[in-house]
């Protein structure tokens with residue numbers, strides 16, 4: 001199975017996924033990274049880890065649709081079976097989502113459907129939640145929405161500050177995302193409307 005990762009930033013989830021493949025835990029091939037930000041640190045990680053890297057910058061496209069058409073073209077030419085969003089901070093157009101229906105995964109640093117969007121860890125922390133966590137889900141047309149694959153919570157004890165919480169969330173992400181990708185690659189995920197069955 002051929003995988004592509006889309007990312008915009010730091011890339012710690014990208015590295016966790018590449019390492020899981022390199023260690024043989026996920027029996028698939030990461031064919032490329034697509035990044036939309038020229039200065040993103042994830043691009044350095046790709047070069048270091050020997051993953052083909054493709055920079056596609058939105059400023060060269062007239063519309064979101066044109067941009068996504070370019071991405072879909074690249075993904076098709078690489079024969080990609082699964083698209084993995086790892087800190088990819090753009091909203092996919094319906095065209096993109098339909099092109100890879102139930103073949104796009106996303107990770108989100110909160111227990112969806114709460115705290116969708118950006119800065120979720122801080123927003124959960126600031127609102128005094130007793131629990132937060134991580135969600136991995138299939139992507140549909142709405143933002144941070146779509147059938148949930150895995151979810152794990154973290155208790156927010158009063159002695160835990162924001163920095164520590166962020167570290168714990170990321171550590172959990174690096175465990176959950178490779179696990180969810182492995183489930184997909186091993187064909188163990190069955191989607192029925194909003195529900196995902198692990199078989």
Ligand code: GAR
Nearest residue numbers: 009010011012013014087107108109
């Ligand atoms: C991760 O925490 C991921 O959950 C979040 O971006 C971060 C990327 O970190 N994604 C979202 O908030 C999506 N709504 P990374 O670049 O180190 O992998």
